[in-house]
Amino acid sequence: MSVVTLTIDEKIVSAQEGQTLLDVARENAIDIPTLCHLDGVSEAAACRLCLVEVVGTSRLLPACVTRAAEGMVVHTTTPKLVEYRRMILELFFTERNHVCSVCVANSACELQALAASQGMIHVRLDYLHPHLPVDTSHQQFGIDHNRCILCTRCVRACDEIEGAHTWDVAGRGIHSRVITDLAQPWGEATSCTSCGKCVQACPTGALFRQGSTVAEMQKDREQLAFLVRARKEKQWIS
Amino acid sequence: MSTRIVIDPVTRIEGHAKISIFLDEADQVKEARFHVVEFRGFERFCVGRPFTEMAGLSARVCGICPVSHILASSKTGDRLLAVTIPPAAEKLRRLMNLGQITQSHALSFFHLSAPDFLLGWESSPATRNVFGLIAANKEVARGGIRLRQFGQEIIEALGGRKIHPAWSVPGGVREPLPTERRDYLLSRVDEARTTTQQAISAFKDLLDRFSEEIEVFGKFPSLFLSLVGRDGEWEHYDGILRMIDAEGNTLVDIDPQRYFDYLGEHIEHDSFLKSPYYKPLGYPQGAYRVGPLARLNICQRMGTPLADAELVEYRQRGGGIVHSSFFFHYARLIEILCATERIKRLLEDPDLMSNRLRAQASINNLEAVGVSEAPRGTLFHHYCVDENGLLTRVNMIIATGQNALPMNSTITQIARRYVQGRTIPEPILNRIEAGIRAFDPCLSCSTHAAGQMPLLVQLIAADGQVVDEARR
Ligand code: SF4
Ligand code: FES
Numbered sequence: 001m002s003v004v005t006l007t008i009d010e011k012i013v014s015a016q017e018g019q020t021l022l023d024v025a026r027e028n029a030i031d032i033p034t035l036c037h038l039d040g041v042s043e044a045a046a047c048r049l050c051l052v053e054v055v056g057t058s059r060l061l062p063a064c065v066t067r068a069a070e071g072m073v074v075h076t077t078t079p080k081l082v083e084y085r086r087m088i089l090e091l092f093f094t095e096r097n098h099v100c101s102v103c104v105a106n107s108a109c110e111l112q113a114l115a116a117s118q119g120m121i122h123v124r125l126d127y128l129h130p131h132l133p134v135d136t137s138h139q140q141f142g143i144d145h146n147r148c149i150l151c152t153r154c155v156r157a158c159d160e161i162e163g164a165h166t167w168d169v170a171g172r173g174i175h176s177r178v179i180t181d182l183a184q185p186w187g188e189a190t191s192c193t194s195c196g197k198c199v200q201a202c203p204t205g206a207l208f209r210q211g212s213t214v215a216e217m218q219k220d221r222e223q224l225a226f227l228v229r230a231r232k233e234k235q236w237i238s
Numbered sequence: 239m240s241t242r243i244v245i246d247p248v249t250r251i252e253g254h255a256k257i258s259i260f261l262d263e264a265d266q267v268k269e270a271r272f273h274v275v276e277f278r279g280f281e282r283f284c285v286g287r288p289f290t291e292m293a294g295l296s297a298r299v300c301g302i303c304p305v306s307h308i309l310a311s312s313k314t315g316d317r318l319l320a321v322t323i324p325p326a327a328e329k330l331r332r333l334m335n336l337g338q339i340t341q342s343h344a345l346s347f348f349h350l351s352a353p354d355f356l357l358g359w360e361s362s363p364a365t366r367n368v369f370g371l372i373a374a375n376k377e378v379a380r381g382g383i384r385l386r387q388f389g390q391e392i393i394e395a396l397g398g399r400k401i402h403p404a405w406s407v408p409g410g411v412r413e414p415l416p417t418e419r420r421d422y423l424l425s426r427v428d429e430a431r432t433t434t435q436q437a438i439s440a441f442k443d444l445l446d447r448f449s450e451e452i453e454v455f456g457k458f459p460s461l462f463l464s465l466v467g468r469d470g471e472w473e474h475y476d477g478i479l480r481m482i483d484a485e486g487n488t489l490v491d492i493d494p495q496r497y498f499d500y501l502g503e504h505i506e507h508d509s510f511l512k513s514p515y516y517k518p519l520g521y522p523q524g525a526y527r528v529g530p531l532a533r534l535n536i537c538q539r540m541g542t543p544l545a546d547a548e549l550v551e552y553r554q555r556g557g558g559i560v561h562s563s564f565f566f567h568y569a570r571l572i573e574i575l576c577a578t579e580r581i582k583r584l585l586e587d588p589d590l591m592s593n594r595l596r597a598q599a600s601i602n603n604l605e606a607v608g609v610s611e612a613p614r615g616t617l618f619h620h621y622c623v624d625e626n627g628l629l630t631r632v633n634m635i636i637a638t639g640q641n642a643l644p645m646n647s648t649i650t651q652i653a654r655r656y657v658q659g660r661t662i663p664e665p666i667l668n669r670i671e672a673g674i675r676a677f678d679p680c681l682s683c684s685t686h687a688a689g690q691m692p693l694l695v696q697l698i699a700a701d702g703q704v705v706d707e708a709r710r
Contacts, residue, residue, distance in 0.1 A: 134286060134288060134628055136628060139600070187626075210290075210600070210627075213293055213294055213404055213408075213412070
């Protein structure tokens with residue numbers, strides 16, 4: 001595999017051809033915020049938080065699916081990007097009901113952490129306040145659609161790591177929501193193995209362990225990447 | 239376009255209210271009413287949420303006594319799970335409630351009411367506050383501040399935060415008490431008790447000067463309700479509900495799970511407060527008082543030596559079953575004393591440090607009630623859930639709601655005594671306010687929403703005209 005050289009934020013870096021900009025940036029300790037990206041599963045490029053500017057292209061490109069190429073000049077934190085990211089976060093907050101103070105994932109939530117790190121100090125749009133259900137029919141886990149940002153991390157983790165494909169997305173646009181099996185209550189979804197990977201994958205308090213109270217839902221997201229790596233490298237056998 | 243922002247003066251009642259004094263044809267005070275016009279909607283918007291969230295959610299009903307709500311809520315949760323919580327968890331919850339009673343009563347007494355007692359109702363409003371108190375009597379003010387801090391430190395040691403500790407949960411509690419925090423609290427408890435004893439003896443010295451206030455600040459016969467231990471001991475966390483009449487006779491002992499058999503809730507047309515009443519007597523005859531006065535009238539003993547001795551004297555001074563709402567202050571001090579003695583006992587209990595703290599279970603009851611004593615009085619949480627633990631109905635009965643009618647009687651009595659003709663002079667306004675403050679109402683809580691409204695007193699003539707108005 002050939003090596004390419006590019007510039008990210010004035011820093012000259014080298015990368016394997018085909019590596020994503022996100023990957024290269026992280027290898028070089030350049031922080032690009034992400035939300036739908038999850039180590040160990042494929043990319044969805046759904047959240048648009050990782051958008052970067054590439055000189056010579058008028059469009060903003062998602063770093064998680066844009067490949068590094070020879071001579072590329074990339075900017076990750078221009079004023080325009082900062083403003084876009086804040087706007088995206090504000091849209092997340094207005095679309096559903098994210099009330100951190102009473103959420104099970106308070107202080108362990110990626111959305112909350114991003115709002116803080118990206119300087120989202122208020123929301124300029126009206127909240128939509130939808131009436132969305134909570135499904136606690138599963139013995140061990142629950143889903144609160146009010147907190148879901150449709151990143152599809154649960155869908156990918158369930159499909160690609162566990163191989164059950166219990167989760168999917170139904171509906172369009174603002175009416176989209178994640179479903180279990182054919183939109184049955186989770187407790188009746190026969191494909192679910194109750195492995196809990198989706199709960200770990202979820203960046204917010206949307207997926208939680210039953211009985212969790214405020215700020216109690218800690219998530220171990222690295223475990224998923226660990227499982228994938230161990231399987232790929234056959235760490236169990238050696 | 240310009241915007242005008244008006245910041246109303248902050249009063250020493252937590253929350254805001256409007257008071258109407260109605261005059262009759264001869265311009266004599268006929269009746270006074272206390273309206274709460276903040277919005278209440280809390281019970282509605284919890285529906286559909288998992289019941290496990292209620293402890294954290296209900297702590298947001300009120301920033302003044304979140305601990306009481308968390309305890310009532312987690313007790314309700316225990317019932318939904320149908321579990322008996324581990325002994326250490328119960329002791330820790332009790333410890334937290336005692337911390338809450340201490341800090342809340344200390345706030346009420348030292349910060350909110352002591353300025354009246356020590357500086358006088360007629361002193362200037364500019365200095366009749368905790369700062370004026372510090373200037374006039376540093377020792378009392380300092381002791382009071384440290385006492386309140388002690389209560390808050392207990393809450394913080396357990397909940398991790400002073401204000402919204404989502405620590406007590408269905409099935410038990412989340413975290414143990416760290417040993418070094420226990421030791422620290424133990425090192426503070428004696429000072430807290432001494433401060434309280436000093437305050438009690440100072441208050442007793444003043445009591446003779448307050449013979450007038452004792453008579454007019456809401457002295458009337460009424461029913462009383464509180465939790466009480468099965469053996470008649472003062473109780474703040476569990477036990478049975480007892481309703482007594484004005485002579486102290488037990489009308490009924492109620493299983494908290496069946497409170498609705500005996501307690502009805504009346505909705506006032508001009509207030510968002512619900513006014514509960516004792517069903518057999520109907521509304522409004524069945525109005526009753528809750529809180530420190532009720533608890534001390536109902537229990538046979540406090541269950542700790544120093545507080546028990548004070549209870550005997552309190553009853554001598556108050557005439558057996560105490561009817562004067564002014565004695566709320568006195569009762570509060572005795573409760574703090576009892577709390578400090580019990581806190582010490584708990585902190586020295588080796589059981590307290592066990593790390594078996596939480597029972598795990600799923601939904602086993604679809605309906606449950608949790609009752610505890612908040613500093614201001616009996617607090618009820620009542621939930622119905624579906625098979626999956628999602629709330630289908632929530633009802634809460636709050637101390638200030640139960641005291642609403644007695645507060646009206648208190649203001650009426652004060653107004654009759656001090657208001658003559660068609661004006662409201664400033665010192666009388668203070669007395670009305672102090673009469674309400676005896677109950678230590680927390681209005682944002684009792685209306686289940688945080689809102690703001692200045693205290694407004696209106697004098698209304700027989701023809702319905704507002705003839706005088708005063709604002710603070
Ligand atoms: S449930 Fe969680 S992981 Fe799944 S789409 Fe929603 S936010 Fe993403
Ligand atoms: S992380 Fe790239 S679009 Fe979400």
